[in-house]
Every structure is written in structure tokens, then in C-alpha cells.
Amino acid sequence: MKFGVVTFPGSNCDYDAYAAVRFVLGQEVEFLWHKSSDLCNADVIILPGGFSYGDYLRGGAIARFSPIMEEVLQFASSGGPVIGICNGFQVLTECGLLPGALMRNSHLRFSCKYVHIRVESDQTPFTHGCTVGEVLNIPIAHGEGNYYHFDKEIKELEDNGQVVFRYCEADGSITEKANPNGSIAGIAGICNRGGNVVGLMPHPERAVESILGSADGLKILNSVNDYKKVTAQA
Amino acid sequence: MPTAFSQPPVTREMIAFHGLNDEEYAKIKEILGREPNYTELGIFSVMWSEHCSYKNSISLIKTLPREGDNLLAKAGDENAGAVDIGDGLAVVFKIESHNHPSAVEPYQGAATGVGGILRDIFTMGARPIAALNSLRFGSPDNPHVRFLVDGVVRGIGDYGNSFGVPTVGGEVYFDESYTGNPLINAMAVGLVKDDGIVSAVAKGKGNKMMIVGSKTGRDGIHGATFASEELTEASQEKRPSVQIGDPFTEKLLVEATLEIIKEGLIVGIQDMGAAGITCSTSEMSAKGEAGIRLDIDQVPVREEGMTPYEILLSESQERMLVCVKPGKEAAITEIFDKWGLDSKIIGEVTDDGMMTVTLHGEVIAQIPSDCLVLGGGAPVYTREVKRPKYLDEITKIDMNSYSLERNWNEDLFSLLSAPNICSKGWVFEQYDSMVRTNTVLGPGSDAAVLRLRKTRKALAISTDCNGRYCYLNPRIGAQSAVAEAARNIVCSGGKPLAVTNCLNFGNPYKPEIYYGFKEAITGMGEACTVFGTPVTGGNVSFYNEDPDRAVFPTPTIGMVGLIEDINHITTQWFKDEGDIILLIGQNEEHLGASEYLHAIYKQNAGEVPPLDLEYEHRIQQFLLNAIRSRLVKSAHDVSDGGLAVALAECCISNQERQIGAVIELADDIRPDCLLFGETQSRIVISCSKEDEKELTMKMTELNLPFSNLGTVGLDRLVINDLIDLHITALSKAFFDAMPKFMEKVG
Numbered sequence: 016m017k018f019g020v021v022t023f024p025g026s027n028c029d030y031d032a033y034a035a036v037r038f039v040l041g042q043e044v045e046f047l048w049h050k051s052s053d054l055c056n057a058d059v060i061i062l063p064g065g066f067s068y069g070d071y072l073r074g075g076a077i078a079r080f081s082p083i084m085e086e087v088l089q090f091a092s093s094g095g096p097v098i099g100i101c102n103g104f105q106v107l108t109e110c111g112l113l114p115g116a117l118m119r120n121s122h123l124r125f126s127c128k129y130v131h132i133r134v135e136s137d138q139t140p141f142t143h144g145c146t147v148g149e150v151l152n153i154p155i156a157h158g159e160g161n162y163y164h165f166d167k168e169i170k171e172l173e174d175n176g177q178v179v180f181r182y183c184e185a186d187g188s189i190t191e192k193a194n195p196n197g198s199i200a201g202i203a204g205i206c207n208r209g210g211n212v213v214g215l216m217p218h219p220e221r222a223v224e225s226i227l228g229s230a231d232g233l234k235i236l237n238s239v240n241d242y243k244k245v246t247a248q249a
Numbered sequence: 250m251p252t253a254f255s256q257p258p259v260t261r262e263m264i265a266f267h268g269l270n271d272e273e274y275a276k277i278k279e280i281l282g283r284e285p286n287y288t289e290l291g292i293f294s295v296m297w298s299e300h301c302s303y304k305n306s307i308s309l310i311k312t313l314p315r316e317g318d319n320l321l322a323k324a325g326d327e328n329a330g331a332v333d334i335g336d337g338l339a340v341v342f343k344i345e346s347h348n349h350p351s352a353v354e355p356y357q358g359a360a361t362g363v364g365g366i367l368r369d370i371f372t373m374g375a376r377p378i379a380a381l382n383s384l385r386f387g388s389p390d391n392p393h394v395r396f397l398v399d400g401v402v403r404g405i406g407d408y409g410n411s412f413g414v415p416t417v418g419g420e421v422y423f424d425e426s427y428t429g430n431p432l433i434n435a436m437a438v439g440l441v442k443d444d445g446i447v448s449a450v451a452k453g454k455g456n457k458m459m460i461v462g463s464k465t466g467r468d469g470i471h472g473a474t475f476a477s478e479e480l481t482e483a484s485q486e487k488r489p490s491v492q493i494g495d496p497f498t499e500k501l502l503v504e505a506t507l508e509i510i511k512e513g514l515i516v517g518i519q520d521m522g523a524a525g526i527t528c529s530t531s532e533m534s535a536k537g538e539a540g541i542r543l544d545i546d547q548v549p550v551r552e553e554g555m556t557p558y559e560i561l562l563s564e565s566q567e568r569m570l571v572c573v574k575p576g577k578e579a580a581i582t583e584i585f586d587k588w589g590l591d592s593k594i595i596g597e598v599t600d601d602g603m604m605t606v607t608l609h610g611e612v613i614a615q616i617p618s619d620c621l622v623l624g625g626g627a628p629v630y631t632r633e634v635k636r637p638k639y640l641d642e643i644t645k646i647d648m649n650s651y652s653l654e655r656n657w658n659e660d661l662f663s664l665l666s667a668p669n670i671c672s673k674g675w676v677f678e679q680y681d682s683m684v685r686t687n688t689v690l691g692p693g694s695d696a697a698v699l700r701l702r703k704t705r706k707a708l709a710i711s712t713d714c715n716g717r718y719c720y721l722n723p724r725i726g727a728q729s730a731v732a733e734a735a736r737n738i739v740c741s742g743g744k745p746l747a748v749t750n751c752l753n754f755g756n757p758y759k760p761e762i763y764y765g766f767k768e769a770i771t772g773m774g775e776a777c778t779v780f781g782t783p784v785t786g787g788n789v790s791f792y793n794e795d796p797d798r799a800v801f802p803t804p805t806i807g808m809v810g811l812i813e814d815i816n817h818i819t820t821q822w823f824k825d826e827g828d829i830i831l832l833i834g835q836n837e838e839h840l841g842a843s844e845y846l847h848a849i850y851k852q853n854a855g856e857v858p859p860l861d862l863e864y865e866h867r868i869q870q871f872l873l874n875a876i877r878s879r880l881v882k883s884a885h886d887v888s889d890g891g892l893a894v895a896l897a898e899c900c901i902s903n904q905e906r907q908i909g910a911v912i913e914l915a916d917d918i919r920p921d922c923l924l925f926g927e928t929q930s931r932i933v934i935s936c937s938k939e940d941e942k943e944l945t946m947k948m949t950e951l952n953l954p955f956s957n958l959g960t961v962g963l964d965r966l967v968i969n970d971l972i973d974l975h976i977t978a979l980s981k982a983f984f985d986a987m988p989k990f991m992e993k994v995g
Binding site: 024025027028030031034035038064065066068069070071124125126127128154156158218220221223224226227 | 406407410411412495496497498500504588589677678679680683685686688689700702
């Protein structure tokens with residue numbers, strides 16, 4: 016399995032994603048420069064966290080115009096698995112691969128801490144190795160992670176099973192207290208209609224070794240790593 | 250850029266405006282053999298400012314211990330200190346103040362403080378791996394103080410978060426002495442291959458000098474001079490002296506800089522901070538015993554019509570000056586182009602020892618480089634010292650005035666929610682503490698801990714200073730800062746390696762202030778010698794005064810330690826039911842200088858508890874060995890708030906797994922001193938029942954005082970018949986306090 020990690024000039028979690036894949040997952044991985052138009056035959060694309068182009072205007076607002084994103088759009092439309100983490104999620108909503116928008120956190124401050132998220136769908140390449148209802152302990156680090164969409168569209172997302180992760184308490188219950196940024200319906204991550212494009216605010220690549228506090232993020236990376244094998248056998 | 254530039258005549262008023270005294274002006278004339286022109290006056294003004302020249306501090310700073318094992322860059326050698334940590338790696342670190350800018354413009358002041366210290370690290374070829382901040386403000390009851398806290402925290406967060414360095418710890422203190430003049434001390438730590446350290450030098454006649462990074466604008470002109478005077482009402486008008494930060498550009502700059510270094514394209518490189526191009530040019534050429542000719546019209550500028558004076562003194566951020574290896578100019582430009590940054594040849598190295606500035610080929614300033622810099626021709630003063638009278642009064646306290654008929658549970662609540670003790674999670678959650686995925690312990694334990702990839706090792710980092718101690722006894726206060734930093738490193742399982750310091754004081758021309766400075770330097774030197782932690786550099790910040798008062802003498806210590814094996818990493822919180830709690834050290838009857846007197850009686854008073862450095866060192870060595878033998882399950886030093894607060898923190902600081910403790914203290918001393926007194930050199934540890942005997946036998950052999958305090962377990966903290974509280978209540982007091990007082994309206 017070969018992973019590609021997109022590097023925008025202001026990406027700063029690109030190395031973390033690279034290291035998680037390379038040193039923990041033990042898979043092949045390559046950086047994909049934002050000015051390039053070559054996905055280097057990657058089987059999975061990761062849009063990492065950071066501040067793609069400084070993002071003084073709005074997270075991910077400029078990144079969607081970069082050459083590499085043309086290729087990512089193509090890749091996604093042909094069913095290739097793409098995951099956008101934090102800033103990567105913002106980029107995915109800005110370029111229209113995922114619906115909705117990420118607004119400033121409701122408390123208007125950056126927030127970095129461990130949170131619990133509940134898996135709401137196992138019908139994506141990134142969660143098929145998890146079970147619905149499973150609780151993962153994964154950190155967040157963002158100032159603009161307040162997911163929003165109109166009621167009708169939220170209902171559609173729910174009905175289509177496109178809500179992939181929701182903020183929750185350690186026991187899996189969904190409460191207002193567990194919601195760290197004011198996201199509507201406690202949404203932490205969603206997918207497109209096809210399920211192959213997933214965006215989430217929490218950082219699975221930061222939770223891949225117990226020495227760093229949690230290895231729950233591995234479940235997401237392992238899911239996609241096993242995914243192709245599963246589909247290949249099927 | 251104007252093609253013709255006429256220099257205004259130099260007048261007495263102009264000299265005074267530039268902060269130069271008669272003696273200094275006479276010296277300038279002697280150096281030049283003539284009157285300086287306007288541009289040269291500006292150059293001397295910034296280079297001989299306190300901020301750049303250390304003219305009132307350097308003679309004392311030189312008395313600090315600077316030698317040690319494994320030092321790759323000593324104090325004064327380079328932009329930051331560097332220590333060899335084995336495995337082919339070196340750690341590079343430094344702390345610096347950005348107090349005055351933050352006082353008038355908290356967001357940009359703090360942000361550019363972070364930016365500046367990060368550049369000091371990567372200009373040496375090191376990748377920044379961690380940032381810490383030591384912050385001091387007035388009382389949070391004051392709405393303006395809360396405005397400052399909010400702006401500073403956002404500034405630090407936005408810069409570090411975007412740059413991509415984890416902000417892993419530091420301190421936040423509140424005292425009225427910092428009301429108008431907060432202290433913003435930023436520390437950064439970087440990692441570099443031990444043979445990869447780059448020098449801030451320009452040499453080799455004919456080698457080209459390139460400016461890289463941002464364009465030069467009109468921001469921050471005279472920032473260094475602004476930093477070298479007291480804050481007054483009029484200081485708000487100097488807001489244009491504050492620079493504006495752009496973390497995205499800094500992120501591009503670090504990548505491009507590390508790339509040109511890795512590719513072996515440069516002779517030397519220096520970041521541009523205080524005094525901008527002027528400082529980097531004079532320092533790089535002085536270090537190389539060479540000269541530099543700068544073609545000032547070649548500098549990329551942000552706006553039309555900037556004068557050479559403005560370009561030379563601009564403190565625009567995110568710029569570096571590079572001395573290029575012959576023929577590598579195009580390769581450098583290619584790399585900077587890739588990152589979307591400017592790179593331009595603006596001059597070359599000469600062999601005349603002069604900093605020469607030309608405008609369209611015409612020389613408009615020429616000064617011997619060496620005469621501008623610290624250690625060269627910059628002035629050095631020895632200032633008058635006088636013991637302040639307040640010390641005789643304020644250290645006397647009447648113990649009978651403190652009632653012993655108190656509700657000790659209430660007092661413990663008051664302390665746990667006191668601004669100086671409560672959890673600073675409100676601050677630290679606004680910083681990305683985990684990016685780069687090396688953070689094992691972020692904010693909230695005794696020291697921050699980062700693992701070093703591809704090795705068994707980890708770094709422990711701490712910043713410490715108790716300003717109240719330094720106010721009441723600057724010598725013991727400074728010793729305590731070093732001792733506490735070392736204790737925090739050891740409690741985390743590390744061996745203290747070396748120190749960087751940030752010396753925040755008032756106006757050095759006041760003999761009482763200078764007394765505190767001199768005493769603090771003496772104490773710091775004594776402590777660093779005992780702990781074997783040389784001072785590798787740092788920064789001095791004088792003139793920290795508002796119209797009402799000077800700040801407490803605050804010699805902040807940043808310390809780096811090495812954890813030999815990640816299995817030695819130790820946290821402060823209690824682990825398992827039934828574990829034994831031991832106190833290393835001894836409880837004595839002290840209440841002076843305590844946070845208890847400050848929080849309950851609103852007093853900064855009394856004698857600082859005595860500190861025996863040799864004894865402290867023996868305790869730390871014992872603990873480190875015990876940790877390395879895997880006998881210790883938790884370790885936490887006793888500091889602000891005394892033993893009761895330390896025990897409460899051991900119970901609650903891990904929010905995921907809080908646990909109680911039952912404590913029986915046999916000491917026959919006053920309960921207020923017993924619970925909240927701040928006797929030095931004490932550490933609370935816990936261990937399994939099986940390991941207790943081995944630990945206590947070793948301490949007996951070593952003749953170290955210790956006592957068995959009790960057992961970990963249940964859900965209450967019980968201390969004799971004095972304290973009996975549920976851990977949920979303790980936790981609420983500790984964690985809810987700061988959000989409450991910060992989000993207070995009005």
C-alpha cells in the first residue's frame with residue numbers, strides 16, 4: 016500500500032502523517048508537493064494538518080487552487096481513498112469534495128487536547144476496521160473546527176450515513192460538554208456520498224503510539240491499509 | 250529608494266533622542282575620528298542600546314559558569330547554546346524576553362517574541378522541536394491585565410501553532426509588580442546533527458551577502474532602543490516600534506534555511522532580530538574579523554521612499570542575512586524561489602574590518618564593525634550597588650499575627666484556585682502542544698518531555714523562577730530558580746544538562762535595582778556550579794518598570810535535561826491504590842515568602858526558606874538514581890503552596906485517573922507551616938509496597954532525611970485531622986479557577 020501526503024507550504028503535520036505511515040504502519044509513503052501534478056501512484060491520499068497557505072483568510076481557502084488538488088479531485092472522483100485531517104478537512108470542504116463548512120470554534124479560541132470520538136459509520140475505507148459505536152481517544156488541535164451545514168443537509172448526511180465521527184464522552188454518550196468546538200450535531204468527521212473521501216478534525220496521526228498518549232488513531236490508518244486487500248479479495 | 254539622499258545634520262536633540270549620552274557620543278567621535286552622520290548615529294544608537302550591547306550587565310554575566318562537558322556552543326559564541334547529547338545529536342536552546350513590545354501591543358509583541366527565538370534556533374541549523382513560555386502579569390482582577398493575558402496567549406498560540414512547533418510548557422505567574430510591565434519570556438529548543446551546527450559568521454573576501462525571507466518595511470524601527478527605557482504613559486505612542494509577525498513566512502523561512510544549510514551552500518547565517526540588518530551585518534563581520542559592504546539600494550523593500558536609515562534600523566520580521574559560499578548564489582535563489590521567498594545579493598565580504606553602507610555606489614556610512622558589538626568597542630559599565638531599605642522591613646513577619654484557628658480545608662481550596670497555583674490549562678490548551686508527534690509530557694507535569702526519534706532518549710525541559718523569592722532575597726531566589734528547574738528535570742527522570750537565562754529587572758541606573766541584579770547573578774552562578782549546569786546564554790531585559798514600580802527581580806531559568814531511556818520518564822501523579830508515599834527531605838517551620846501568605850494574607854513578606862545547594866544536589870542525585878533503577882512510580886517537587894498543594898496535585902493532576910491519598914504527618918510544627926510552608930529541597934514520591942524498603946534503606950545509607958507520608962488510594966485526600974476533601978472538589982478548585990477569572994466581564 017502506498018500513501019501520498021500532500022505538502023502545502025504551510026502544512027505542518029505532513030511529517031507526522033508521513034512518520035505514522037512509514038515508521039508505525041511500516042508502509043511506503045511519499046510527500047506530494049503542492050505545485051506538482053503527480054500523485055506518484057499513491058493508493059491513499061492524506062491531506063495533512065497545518066495552515067496550508069498561511070490561512071489568514073480562512074482555513075484551506077487558497078489550497079483548493081493548487082495544482083496538486085486538481086489531481087486529488089480526479090483521484091477522489093474515481094473512488095480513490097482520500098482523508099483530510101484538520102486543515103486537510105478544511106481544504107476538502109473548500110474544494111467541494113465534502114459538504115458544509117468549518118467555522119471558528121464557538122469559544123473563539125484555538126483548542127489542543129485529547130477528546131473522545133465515536134465511530135458512526137464503518138462504511139468508509141478509513142473506518143471499516145472499526146465497529147460502529149466504538150470510542151476512540153484522539154487529540155484535536157484547531158481554531159476553526161466548528162462544523163456547520165443547514166438543517167436539511169445535515170439530515171441528508173445523517174440519513175445517508177455520511178456522519179463518520181461524533182465527539183462523545185469516554186463512555187460514548189453524546190453530550191454538549193464533550194463537543195469541543197460547537198460543531199452541529201457534535202460532528203467530528205464526515206464522508207462524501209461514495210464514502211471514499213473522509214474529513215475529520217481530530218488527528219489520528221498523532222495517536223499512533225502509546226508513549227504519546229494513545230494508539231487509537233492506528234485503527235483508522237490500519238483500516239485503510241487493509242482496505243485494498245479486502246476489496247482485492249472480494 | 251531615493252536616488253539622492255541628504256543626511257539631516259546631527260544636533261544635540263537628535264543625539265539625546267537616540268539615547269546616547271555625552272560620554273558615548275565622545276567615544277563615537279574618537280572611533281570615527283570625526284562627527285558621525287545621521288545614518289551612523291542611528292547605527293551606533295541601536296548597537297549600543299542596552300538591548301544589543303549588554304553594556305550594564307556583561308561584566309557581571311561573565312562571572313557565570315560557562316564551561317561544562319559536551320558544550321558545542323558556549324555563551325556568547327553563537328545565537329544560542331548547544332550541547333552534545335550523544336547519538337550524533339546536539340540540542341540547541343535559548344530563552345529571550347519580549348516584554349516591552351508585549352506591554353503596548355500584547356498580540357504582536359508576544360507573537361514576534363516567539364518568532365525571534367525560533368529564528369535563533371534555526372539560524373544555527375537546528376530544527377525547532379519545542380517552545381516554552383514564562384509569562385508574568387499583574388493581578389487578574391485588573392481588566393487591563395486580562396486583556397494583556399488574552400492577547401499574549403493568542404499571540405504565542407497563533408505564531409507557534411502556525412509555524413508548527415509544539416508549545417510544551419512554561420509558567421504563568423501573577424503579581425501586582427508586573428501590572429504595567431508584563432514579562433514575556435519565550436524559549437525554544439532545537440535539534441541538530443552534532444556536526445551540523447552553523448555559525449553566524451561572515452568571512453572570505455568577495456563572498457556575497459544575501460538577504461533572504463521577507464521584504465524590509467518600516468516596522469519596528471528603534472525597537473531595540475524602545476526596549477532599553479522604562480515604560481511610561483507615553484510608551485503607548487511607541488506602538489509603531491513593535492514588529493508585526495507572519496508565522497506562515499517564518500514556516501517557509503525555516504524550511505528554506507534548513508535546506509540551504511543541508512545543501513552546504515553557506516559560510517554563515519544570522520537572523521535579523523533587534524536592530525535588523527545593522528546588527529546582523531556588524532556581528533557577522535566582527536565575528537569573522539572581516540568587513541561587509543552593503544549596497545543598501547539592493548535591499549527588497551515593502552514600500553517606496555524608505556531611507557537608508559530606515560532600512561538599516563527596520564526590525565521587519567522573518568529575514569536572515571546569509572554569507573554565501575563562492576558560486577552558490579543561484580542555488581540559494583532556487584531554494585528560496587521554491588518556497589516563494591525573496592533572496593537577493595546586497596553586498597559582499599571585505600577585508601577592511603568595516604561595516605560600509607553604500608547608496609548607488611556612494612558611501613553613506615562607514616564604521617569599524619568591531620566597535621559596534623558586544624565584546625568589541627561597545628561600552629561596558631560597572632554600576633553602583635546599594636542594598637534596598639525595603640529588604641530590612643519586609644522580611645520580618647510576626648508569626649503570632651497568623652491565626653491557627655482556621656479551616657484548613659478552605660485554605661487548601663483557596664490555594665488550589667489561586668492564580669499562581671491553579672491549573673493553567675486555559676492557557677496551554679490554546680497552544681498546539683503535540684505537533685511533530687514527539688511530546689510525551691506536555692504542559693502540566695513537572696517538566697515537559699519530548700522523545701528523540703530513532704534513539705532511546707528523551708529531553709526534559711523546564712522554566713522556573715519565583716519572583717517573590719527574588720524580591721525578598723535575590724540571591725537565594727536565583728539559587729532557588731536553578732534548584733527548582735533542576736528538581737523538575739530530575740522528577741521527570743532527566744539529568745540536568747545546561748541553562749539558558751532571561752534576566753528581567755528594572756532600571757540598572759538605580760543602585761537598588763542593580764543590587765538585586767548583582768545578587769541574583771551571584772546566586773545563579775553558585776547554583777549552576779553545584780548542579781553542573783553551565784549557562785549557555787540567554788538575554789538581559791532591564792527597564793522593566795511602569796510609573797508605579799519596578800517588576801520583581803525575575804531571573805528566569807530555562808533548563809534542558811537528558812533522559813537516558815524513555816522508560817525513565819516519570820510523572821508527578823499518583824498511580825495505583827496501595828502505593829506508598831514518601832517525602833524526600835524534611836518539613837521545617839517556615840512560612841516566609843510563601844504563596845500561602847500571598848493568597849490568604851495578601852503579603853509578599855518574610856524570609857525566603859534557606860537553601861543548602863549541596864544537600865539539594867544530593868537529594869536530586871539520589872532521586873535520579875532511584876528513578877533509573879525503576880523504583881519510583883511518581884515524583885513531584887514541593888514548591889508554591891507547600892506540601893498540601895503538592896499532595897493535592899499528585900492526586901488530581903492526571904484528569905483521566907484521579908486518586909486519593911491518606912497522609913499522616915508526624916512533624917511537630919505549626920499546621921500552617923506544615924501544610925503550606927515552602928521549606929526547600931522536598932520531593933514527594935510514590936512507590937510500590939515492595940520497593941519501599943529498598944528506597945528507604947538507600948536514603949538511610951546516604952544519610953538523607955525522609956519520611957513515610959502514607960498510602961495512595963480511595964477518593965479523598967486526608968492529611969492528619971487537618972484536611973479531608975474529596976478529590977472531585979479538589980479537582981474543581983484547581984481546574985475551574987482560571988477559566989472563571991479569565992472570562993470574568995468588566
